[in-house]
Amino acid sequence: xxxxxxxxxxxxxxxxxxxxxxxxxxxxxxxxxxxxxxxxxxxxxxxxxxxxxxxxxxxxxxxxxxxxxxxxxxxxxxxxxxxxxxxxxxxxxxxxxxxxxxxxxxxxxxxxxxxxxxxxxxxxxxxxxxxxxxxxxxxxxxxxxxxxxxxxxxxxxxxxxxxxxxxxxxxxxxxxxxxxxxxxxxxxxxxxxxxxxxxxxxxxxxxxxxxxxxxxxxxxxxxxxxxxxxxxxxxxxxxxxxxxxxxxxxxxxxxxxxxxxxxxxxxxxxxxxxxxxxxxxxxxxxxxxxxxxxxxxxxxxxxxxxxx
Amino acid sequence: xxxxxxxxxxxxxxxxxxxxxxxxxxxxxxxxxxxxxxxxxxxxxxxxxxxxxxxxxxxxxxxxxxxxxxxxxxxxxxxxxxxxxxxxxxxxxxxxxxxxxxxxxxxxxxxxxxxxxxxxxxxxxxxxxxxxxxxxxxxxxxxxxxxxxxxxxxxxxxxxxxxxxxxxxxxxxxxxxxxxxxxxxxxxxxxxxxxxxxxxxxxxxxxxxxxxxxxxxxxxxxxxxxxxxxxxxxxxxxxxxxxxxxxxxxxxxxxxxxxxxxxxxxxxxxxxxxxxxxxxxxxxxxxxxxxxxxxxxxxxxxxxxxxxxxxxxxxxxxxxxxxxxxxxxxxxxxxxxxxxxxxxxxxxxxxxxxxxxxxxxxxxxxxxxxxxxxxxxxxxxxxxxxxxxxxxxxxxxxxxxxxxxxxxxxxxxxxxxxxxxxxxxxxxxxxxxxxxxxxxxxxxxxxxxxxxxxxxxxxxxxxxxxxxxxxxxxxxxxxxxxxxxxxxxxxxxxxxxxxxxxxxxxxxxxxxxxxxxxxxxxxxxxxxxxxxxxxxxxxxxxxxxxxxxxxxxxxxxxxx
Numbered sequence: 001x002x003x004x005x006x007x008x009x010x011x012x013x014x015x016x017x018x019x020x021x022x023x024x025x026x027x028x029x030x031x032x033x034x035x036x037x038x039x040x041x042x043x044x045x046x047x048x049x050x051x052x053x054x055x056x057x058x059x060x061x062x063x064x065x066x067x068x069x070x071x072x073x074x075x076x077x078x079x080x081x082x083x084x085x086x087x088x089x090x091x092x093x094x095x096x097x098x099x100x101x102x103x104x105x106x107x108x109x110x111x112x113x114x115x116x117x118x119x120x121x122x123x124x125x126x127x128x129x130x131x132x133x134x135x136x137x138x139x140x141x142x143x144x145x146x147x148x149x150x151x152x153x154x155x156x157x158x159x160x161x162x163x164x165x166x167x168x169x170x171x172x173x174x175x176x177x178x179x180x181x182x183x184x185x186x187x188x189x190x191x192x193x194x195x196x197x198x199x200x201x202x203x204x205x206x207x208x209x210x211x212x213x214x215x216x217x218x219x220x221x222x223x224x225x226x227x228x229x230x231x232x233x234x235x236x237x238x239x240x241x242x243x244x245x246x247x248x249x250x251x252x253x254x255x256x257x258x259x260x261x262x263x264x265x266x267x268x269x270x271x272x273x274x275x276x277x278x279x280x281x282x283x284x285x286x287x288x289x290x291x292x293x294x295x296x297x298x299x300x301x302x303x304x305x306x307x308x
Numbered sequence: 309x310x311x312x313x314x315x316x317x318x319x320x321x322x323x324x325x326x327x328x329x330x331x332x333x334x335x336x337x338x339x340x341x342x343x344x345x346x347x348x349x350x351x352x353x354x355x356x357x358x359x360x361x362x363x364x365x366x367x368x369x370x371x372x373x374x375x376x377x378x379x380x381x382x383x384x385x386x387x388x389x390x391x392x393x394x395x396x397x398x399x400x401x402x403x404x405x406x407x408x409x410x411x412x413x414x415x416x417x418x419x420x421x422x423x424x425x426x427x428x429x430x431x432x433x434x435x436x437x438x439x440x441x442x443x444x445x446x447x448x449x450x451x452x453x454x455x456x457x458x459x460x461x462x463x464x465x466x467x468x469x470x471x472x473x474x475x476x477x478x479x480x481x482x483x484x485x486x487x488x489x490x491x492x493x494x495x496x497x498x499x500x501x502x503x504x505x506x507x508x509x510x511x512x513x514x515x516x517x518x519x520x521x522x523x524x525x526x527x528x529x530x531x532x533x534x535x536x537x538x539x540x541x542x543x544x545x546x547x548x549x550x551x552x553x554x555x556x557x558x559x560x561x562x563x564x565x566x567x568x569x570x571x572x573x574x575x576x577x578x579x580x581x582x583x584x585x586x587x588x589x590x591x592x593x594x595x596x597x598x599x600x601x602x603x604x605x606x607x608x609x610x611x612x613x614x615x616x617x618x619x620x621x622x623x624x625x626x627x628x629x630x631x632x633x634x635x636x637x638x639x640x641x642x643x644x645x646x647x648x649x650x651x652x653x654x655x656x657x658x659x660x661x662x663x664x665x666x667x668x669x670x671x672x673x674x675x676x677x678x679x680x681x682x683x684x685x686x687x688x689x690x691x692x693x694x695x696x697x698x699x700x701x702x703x704x705x706x707x708x709x710x711x712x713x714x715x716x717x718x719x720x721x722x723x724x725x726x727x728x729x730x731x732x733x734x735x736x737x738x739x740x741x742x743x744x745x746x747x748x749x750x751x752x753x754x755x756x757x758x759x760x761x762x763x764x765x766x767x768x769x770x771x772x773x774x775x776x777x778x779x780x781x782x783x784x785x786x787x788x789x790x791x792x793x794x795x796x797x798x799x800x801x802x803x804x805x806x807x808x809x810x811x812x813x814x815x816x817x818x819x820x821x822x823x824x825x826x827x828x829x830x831x832x833x834x835x836x837x838x839x840x841x842x843x844x845x846x847x848x849x850x851x852x853x854x855x856x857x858x859x860x861x862x863x864x865x866x867x868x
Contacts, residue, residue, distance in 0.1 A: 006676070008672065008676075010665065010668070010669050010672070011665075012663075012665040013665065048406075048410060049410065050406050050409060050410065051582075051583075051584070052582050052584075054669045054672050054676075055672060055673045055676035055677070056676075070412045070414075071412075073410055073411060073412045074412050076410075078406075078410055080403055080406065082403075083403075084402040084403050084404050085404075086324065086328060086404060088328040088329070088331075089324065089327055089328055090327075093324075093327050096323075097320050097321075097323070097324045098320075098407065098411065100318070100320035100323065101320040101321075101408070101411035101412075101413050102411060102412065103412070145407070
């Protein structure tokens with residue numbers, strides 16, 4: 001769906017994006033990860049046809065984004081970081097402006113406005129002036145605007161910034177739903193946990209370069225085989241910690257609030273032996289499980305810094 | 309997408325402007341203020357004139373109409389321009405413009421939407437004043453055609469002003485700056501420069517509604533109320549001498565305003581496509597320069613060949629010439645033309661010369677595409693070819709004027725010497741190369757400060773030396789550091805070499821300078837030729853460093 005080849009973006013002496021090549025399949029939800037200044041926003045603004053790169057090619061749905069701008073703009077929806085709104089328009093008027101700009105017919109326009117307002121749960125604010133909305137509500141209104149013309153590609157730059165925890169959960173559910181509907185989504189964030197649940201792939205950027213990219217599962221599989229386990233205990237985990245520290249293949253043992261964690265450089269059979277020893281020698285072991293590794297673990301392992 | 313329709317029924321940005329700026333609350337408050345002021349002006353004027361028997365009801369109504377037109381001009385031209393400039397600039401600063409840029413609306417629809425949507429409130433206020441115009445027109449027995457004619461020109465002027473505001477909005481970075489810049493542009497373009505019509509350069513005057521206002525409405529007033537025609541400005545609404553023919557003032561107004569609109573439209577269009585692009589493309593700059601040159605030549609040509617046009621402008625200066633022409637007017641015309649061309653050149657070179665970063669980007673792009681050079685029209689390309697093209701056009705235009713003056717045979721018996729013309733051409737080329745080279749080498753800010761310091765200080769020093777100490781020759785040498793001074797001396801010196809017709813020899817230069825003028829201009833021309841060459845050497849060295857800098861950072865990262 002999106003083919004990025006050798007993109008470079010310069011701002012004066014600063015190279016924001018340096019020779020990035022990336023391919024995003026239809027229906028893929030790509031998390032663009034990296035610290036502040038990594039080049040995520042610059043790359044997204046190029047994809048959004050807002051900035052011409054120093055050089056490089058980008059094709060979306062087979063269309064060259066600089067040659068076929070108008071056609072590309074019909075199929076992409078872009079939500080910038082700290083998205084602004086027209087403060088002197090009502091929420092529905094704000095959406096109506098863009099519904100008209102995307103040439104939706106009158107009937108479709110009204111239906112889409114209502115549907116998008118419902119999607120972002122802003123029904124009660126339909127007639128409110130956009131300038132009176134809170135930061136989180138403003139983000140939701142802009143998200144509604146982004147979805148208005150039913151784009152097949154969504155470019156979301158830090159969409160969760162300013163959202164309260166409940167709204168974040170709603171956003172996550174919405175993005176999962178949109179992903180299930182087959183939309184291709186590029187979402188940038190430096191809050192890794194929120195990407196974990198719905199991203200099918202990640203692209204990790206640092207200092208303008210693509211450090212790592214691909215499907216999350218494949219990346220995790222490609223990393224070394226050390227596995228991380230958690231043990232939950234009814235009482236103090238001291239005995240379990242002492243035992244684990246003495247076992248072969250076990251390392252990085254540390255107590256946590258209601259148990260302990262450790263890494264194991266071995267396969268399932270050895271894990272079963274460790275479990276048997278724990279149950280046999282330590283009282284009160286109530287749970288033992290392998291922690292699923294996510295984007296954050298990937299980031300930690302490849303050593304990218306400054307990620308919150 | 310099945311839900312798409314081809315053409316939107318109403319421009320979305322226009323509708324947005326109406327919704328945002330003509331909400332009932334605003335409409336009521338602003339409407340009441342406008343109606344109150346307009347009603348006061350109308351009633352006060354009409355009743356005072358009729359009750360005091362200063363004018364007939366018809367003439368009083370005509371005065372009322374003029375008063376309302378002034379209110380309308382303030383509302384649409386001042387407030388409207390400010391609304392467009394600050395509206396575009398604030399949307400750009402906040403990032404809202406990006407939303408609009410991303411929609412599939414065509415750039416033209418976007419520009420038109422903002423052009424009419426942002427000043428929507430001002431259009432509403434204008435509409436509120438129209439009933440007063442209708443009543444005044446009926447009582448004053450104004451011709452409907454005259455009014456329609458006037459308002460056609462009024463609105464094209466309004467759009468020129470609003471486009472000026474939009475240009476300021478897309479160029480400046482802050483809404484406040486945009487507003488100030490638009491005010492500055494309006495004052496310079498539509499109040500200061502129109503005064504050049506006093507010396508025959510008419511086209512700036514026709515950017516304003518002045519000729520039409522005076523010619524169509526003011527003249528309807530009795531002479532007792534408006535004063536004699538010459539003093540009232542009625543005379544400015546006349547057929548405009550343009551090259552060898554005469555253009556109807558309305559046609560000329562539309563031509564001049566159309567040119568301005570086209571230039572500003574191209575600027576906004578470019579910025580719309582890419583916020584980081586130069587204000588003008590190289591080709592656009594050359595076309596703009598050529599356009600200015602054509603309008604300038606049209607005015608100068610007409611004055612040189614058309615007796616009526618000459619008398620209208622320089623009649624007073626030729627009082628002692630027995631009906632003939634004063635050769636000093638040629639000098640005045642050439643100096644003004646050179647100053648306008650020079651200012652246009654400076655503006656265009658400044659806005660099309662790439663910064664080091666733009667040039668580096670250009671080289672990287674060119675190399676990536678396997679090209680050995682940056683495309684001539686690209687922002688990253690040097691402005692040297694454009695400079696040379698503008699110099700060629702200038703020299704061609706100058707040669708044409710001199711040929712025309714010589715052919716006319718009414719200014720001098722024999723034209724300037726070849727040597728003096730060569731020195732002048734040499735000076736122009738040297739100055740152009742110097743300015744372009746320094747601008748490209750030093751960058752916008754440093755060049756701007758350096759130009760101010762190293763051009764203005766010698767100029768001021770020259771003025772003081774000449775005025776206070778009568779040190780004309782020494783002052784002239786000091787003043788040469790300021791390029792326009794060399795151009796003025798060159799013109800004077802060139803015309804000094806002409807053979808006058810019978811009668812007193814004209815004073816092209818102050819007598820104390822006349823004998824040294826040849827040496828002064830030669831020194832100046834050689835100086836600028838050397839300076840121009842050195843500036844170009846520095847520019848070329850800078851260009852090589854930029855090129856190698858761009859090449860040094862082209863290494864590819866490891867494959868992912």
